[in-house]
Amino acid sequence: ADIESFNIGLLGGENAQDRLNNNECLRAKTEELLGVETKLFAPADYNGVIQGLLGGTIDMAWLGASGYAKTYLSDPEAVEPILVKVNNDGGYGYYSVGFARKDSGISSLDDMKGKVFGFGDPNSTSGFLIPSIEIPEATGSTMTSGDYFGEVKFTGGHEQTIVAVNAGDVDGGVTWADGLGEWEDGYNSGALRRAVDAGLVDMNDLVQIWQSKPIPEGPIVLRKDLPEDVKVKFTALMASLPAMDPECAYGVLSGEAKGVMPIGHDAYEVIIEARKLKSN
Amino acid sequence: MASVDLYASADRLFLRKRLFTLGLPAAILAYLVYVFFAFDIPGLAERARWDNAQTLTRDAWSHKTHVTRDNRTGEISAAIEGERKGQYPQGTAPEWVTLDGTTTQVDLGSGHAVYFLPGNGLRYEIPGFGTIEAAIQGRKVVTNLTGDIPGWISLSKTRLAITTPEGRVSLTRNKTEVFNYFPGWELFFFTLKSPYYGHGPLQILFSEQIDPTRSNIAGAWNDFWFNEMWRHADVAWAMFETILMAFLGTFGAAIVALPLGFLAASNFSPFWAARFGIRRVFDFLRGVDGLIWTIVLSRAFGPGPMTGALAILLTDTGSFGKMFSEALENVDEKQIEGVASTGAKTIQRYRFGVIPQVTPVLLSQVLYYLESNTRSATIIGAITGGGIGLLLTQAMITQKDWEEVTYYIVLIILMVMMMDSFSGWLRRRLIKGE
Amino acid sequence: MSHTADQLETTRSHYLALIQRKRLYGGLMLGVFALLLISGFMLADDRNAGGFWAGLPNILDFPADVLADTLPKLDQLPGHFLTYLPALIETINIAAVSTMIGAGFAIVLSLLSTRGLARWPRLISLFRRTMDIMRAIPEIVIALVLIFILGGGPVPAMIAIAFHTAGALGKLFSEVNENADLKPVEGLSSVGASWFQRMFLGVLPQVAPNYFSYALLRFEINIRASAILGFVGAGGIGYELKNAMSWGLGKYDEAAAIFILLFVTIVIFDQLSSHVRNGLTHKGGH
Amino acid sequence: MLTVENLTKRFGANAAVDNASFSIDRPAMIGVIGRSGAGKSTLLRMINRLTDATTGRILFEGTDVTTLRGKDRRAWQASCAMIFQQFNLVPRMDVVSNVLHGTLGKRSTLTTVFNLFPKSDIHQAIDILDRLGMADHAPKRAEALSGGQQQRVAIARALMQDPRIILADEPIASLDPMNAQTVMEALRRIHEEDGRTVLANLHTLDTARRYCDRVIGMRDGRIVFDGTPEQLTTGVARDIYGAGDDFSEAATSTEIREPALVPPKVVLPEFA
Amino acid sequence: MLTVENLTKRFGANAAVDNASFSIDRPAMIGVIGRSGAGKSTLLRMINRLTDATTGRILFEGTDVTTLRGKDRRAWQASCAMIFQQFNLVPRMDVVSNVLHGTLGKRSTLTTVFNLFPKSDIHQAIDILDRLGMADHAPKRAEALSGGQQQRVAIARALMQDPRIILADEPIASLDPMNAQTVMEALRRIHEEDGRTVLANLHTLDTARRYCDRVIGMRDGRIVFDGTPEQLTTGVARDIYGAGDDFSEAATSTEIREPALVPPKVVLPEFA
């Protein structure tokens, strides 16, 4: 079976224009390679892309780990992981980092007892899923409001969590970072770094209070129904992108990366199990 | 003089009136007080981030240029808004930056001057305060600041940040950065890459060819329209997409709702059950908001303007169906009877007895919705569909491109006002005139 | 009575020319409209990730997912209703307060921008433009800006909706004011009443039923608006719905419960307001 | 030609028309009088088949029109035009279009739905309007006309049907005396020049006397009088209208006459 | 007491009141006559400050009221009550409240908005209504009253202001003769009993003659007559009204008299 068009879904988190801009080169290359019209779609949130993958209207996306788990749980036959981004240090993980305002006197999870805690987006791996499992392990009680923390909120996203902690709306929150570089810079990459670059926060005002085990970077997925040759061609394109066109890869992979490497479903079993735990 | 009875009854009358005129506001006031605490408005002042408001208003009409020294390599770069797209070519900088081999001087204006000194050092001359000197030694920041440090300086072992009305300076192990603020939306017309950058409209129109390969007007238009920073072409498309959603949704709904409206009007539909059923369908379509329809539909149709248009179509089919059937129930029977008495067939009766009298009513309702749906389309786009609403929310979420946010807001307001006057104009043309 | 043959001939040809022109314009307009609609549809179809015809058969997939997740857990629904009731009340409160505040501003703005009533007749067009702009700004724009400044919660939504409501109701109110009888106002002027007294005693009693009926209609619209704003972080039931929805399978039962709550609320207030409005307009009828 | 046999129309328990019989054997101008609620409108509406009869027959040249269905019924309606008190035009359409509605029974649905009437019809419509002194108003919207002008458009629509019979339900009740006269004269002329039967409900005696060849009086749904205007004495009228001795014909008059004939009645208010 | 000096009001090029001067030195009942458009209403509205004068002065006990602003202007309006042809009451409010509106100039906004009128005011309103024979209607809505009753409520409101001057702009023009008489008598009585000045626009000569001590005649904005009713001969009236020899006083009359005196005028329409 041939395809008539190829649709690439882009996750949110950045200016929609910038996202489209950064991925334009990938779109052009794909179109050239596959010989069918290729379009970029930038829905407002994770869910938009996931619904597209489930409904078969989006063919490829770079999902978060939790997003992949959600897709898999909704329909195991919908997508398959092909590649994952490899960081400069050779690993393909990142961390969920808990942080608070320095002047609040909080410096560890213990100090957070009875305080307000903020998650990001419920579909985010580092902003919700992993901390919602690992933090209870550390504190020994649940994440229900009033149990250990005074109140547990969703802020809506990484940026919002950082702003909320910085503003004192919540006493502590979690976001993601690559764990490389310095805390004072907001690490080398991650949401904190972006906030620092944007001048939103002064890292001098913040302290780290917790860090998760490494979280696997989300996979680049293709729709399972795609013809085999399309899958092969596209995977090859993505795999060679960092070598062929570093400028383009920088945009597509959101920053410096060593490259990509193949990955399969198994790498995400843990996340899937975690997600099952959090479902009703 | 009047009797005591009359006095008494007048007094009673006023007592009643007072009870009402005082009671109603009192009840409203009580409710507002309840909400005041339920919404925690007392805590609001505390939570409010006035500095955010400041950033927002400042960014809305101004922009900043970053001058950065990478403290590991010693490389100096200058970029508008710190973005790659606004980067000055390597080795060049704006004229207020003096690149001079070892020392770089950044003139912030009003006598404020920042020097990037050799050895990762930093000097900031602040008129009326003095000179701040700082440097990275090992992993730490050392400065000449002693005693009480004013609030606009933030100093820790690893980071120094100074904020003055003229700009912002920060120093960490990795980099030294200066932000200089300027009024206006920089690069709105041309990015630095464009040869037309820095040329006024008169120059472009009348001076010699600037880019040898293109005529001035075509080249300038091309560079403006495909401006990488502001992406005018995409914004224009997004606005069009929003209007397209509103247009397709509104008129699609009108076309679907018209026959259904007949089936739901008691004087045109003989079947009670069908009428009842269709009316409940209308209620359902209306009750499930457009937003929910968007979510439901995006599984089947994926993101894009069609999904948004269909969501508007579904909701409005409910609204129009209800309004149309009410309008149809209020038709003047006389006209229909007049047509019927000539021996007209059913369709002819509708055509000449019903349509002419309901058309103005329906049309004005539909046109009214066209304007209001432009706003809905913005919101729906923000949630999933696309269009200007998506651009707006995404720009807001990043919380830094406030000038773009302002730009989008202005465009949205203009777009809605334009649709408002357009639909008003059409209403007057089609209904009053003819 | 009748005309000469000549005159009749001109009448005929005039009329024929007239209807020909009308037919031409009518046909042209219809054609342009149909063209716009069809090409617009095709364009939107092309720009959508999934095509219209391809997606049509899948239209029930999502509801089916939700149902599949909810049906086995039906017994939990009442519990969910209870859990989310406070959020629903918050949504209704946002709508109610913003309608009240918006209507308050709308009354003042509309009086200030109605000829014959205006406090400062020179400024009428200023107030009109103000209302136009207030009306044109979608609530979501103000809400998002305010969330940035004030943090999440009901207050940004309330302010945003009140702002838009003031503009929207202001326009409707000023249409009502145009039809108000000015004689009582003049009567009050002649006794030395202040502008406020003239408006409160001379105009408001006349227009109150119409104001009330429009405000009710707006309240119903504002319930939806406040639910939608929850989606972008402004609290209330919309926020809960977004969280449950975006989690997806596993929490669709919560989503379903919230959706039912919201739907029932909207339908109840819709029916209620159309009932009350019918009553008002009928009483006002004679 | 037209024979009405034991025609009855019941609304619930109330008989609006009660066992009415009469017959018209040659073209005539006939007035139907009677007080409000006597059943005049119901009678005419049954003849035009806007209302179905409960029992009884209406025979037109041997055919019972009460049993006609579908096409035949519409054909009958086309040949039996109706004029209403409130004109019942389509106010937003122009005068000629309104007149052309008279051809709806004959023309195909498709063409008419798109407002495509044949040129010959349009010319005929303008001719008819001209005959009624309305040609100058041809392109105006019906709603822009005065009551008397609208009623003349309604008559033009009726003529456009080229009907055998014209039924007119209080054609002048909403008109001022001058317009009333114009309209009644037009109806009379149509009867005389074209030889069409006109059956008109009238609520004033003098109009009936002045314009009609024959008068039918109804009371409580029954036909209580059927004769020439001359036979319609004040006593008979009293019976028809069910009035007492204080019945004054002038009270029902809309005739324009010399003012001297009507002594002005001035009410003297009591002083407070 | 009240002096009007060279008062002029221009609407665009048209002078509604043109250089009018007169003076009132002691309480009197004064009628202003003149045909429609003569500037009567404009004159009264300027005195009450509902309309601003273009040039000229209005002196009341030495103060120029045309220059008053804000509070002072409202205080002046409070002491100079106005009665309108169309009553200008608040129709949806009860009679007492309408009367109490006469105190708005004195009372704080808050009091009036929350209906916190002092008891003494309420009782005084009832007394005034009683004096005008309207006490029984006190709790009714103004819109439920007849025209004459409404005008008496308007007079009560004026009295409630305890004004020095009462301006009445054609107070009886929309009333039937009986009600007109009641209202004019009430105004006269107020003048006589309370010693208030009443300045009334009247559109009929005989009313002016019957109730007024002094008559001012206006024509095209100018004051063309100022004298006692006796000086107001038919010749003078002709000048004021700008009428020719066919001028009949009766045409402007609203007096209740024997019907025989007024021959009914019937317009004969031309037949078409």
Ligand SMILES: Nc1ncnc2c1ncn2[C@@H]1O[C@H](COP(=O)(O)OP(=O)(O)OP(=O)(O)O)[C@@H](O)[C@H]1O
């Ligand atoms: N559709 C109807 N349903 C019930 N009763 C009806 C209906 N139409 C007419 N009637 C009744 O039938 C009786 C005769 O009505 P009809 O209109 O024929 O009288 P009419 O002589 O035309 O009176 P008018 O001079 O008022 O037009 C009246 O009692 C009326 O109430």
Ligand SMILES: Nc1ncnc2c1ncn2[C@@H]1O[C@H](COP(=O)(O)OP(=O)(O)OP(=O)(O)O)[C@@H](O)[C@H]1O
């Ligand atoms: N607001 C206005 N704007 C423009 N012209 C006005 C205005 N008010 C009155 N005029 C004009 O001023 C002139 C005098 O009007 P005014 O109402 O004072 O006459 P009047 O004597 O009271 O007549 P009437 O008996 O009709 O009430 C008229 O020509 C009128 O058209």
Ligand SMILES: [Mg+2]
């Ligand atoms: Mg009748």
Ligand SMILES: [Mg+2]
């Ligand atoms: Mg006047």
